[in-house]
Amino acid sequence: AGAAADHHGSTKVNMWQEPLNPGNWKEEHFVLTSLAMWGAIIYGGLKVFGGKKEVKTEAGSAPAAAPAH
Numbered sequence: 001a002g003a004a005a006d007h008h009g010s011t012k013v014n015m016w017q018e019p020l021n022p023g024n025w026k027e028e029h030f031v032l033t034s035l036a037m038w039g040a041i042i043y044g045g046l047k048v049f050g051g052k053k054e055v056k057t058e059a060g061s062a063p064a065a066a067p068a069h
Contacts, residue, residue: 015030
């Protein structure tokens with residue numbers, strides 16, 4: 001029933017043809033884009049929240065290394 005409904009509606013297009021209309025994308029493009037988006041969000045979140053400790057340790061070790069000419 002879903003395929004018949006899609007057939008009468010707007011035709012599905014490639015993601016890059018209508019990047020601002022996700023409702024018109026082909027299903028596999030929508031799924032891949034969603035997975036990529038979630039991956040980027042999770043990766044970014046880990047870098048931001050997990051990276052604060054790394055930044056503090058780098059900032060703490062930098063002054064110790066500076067006096068050694």
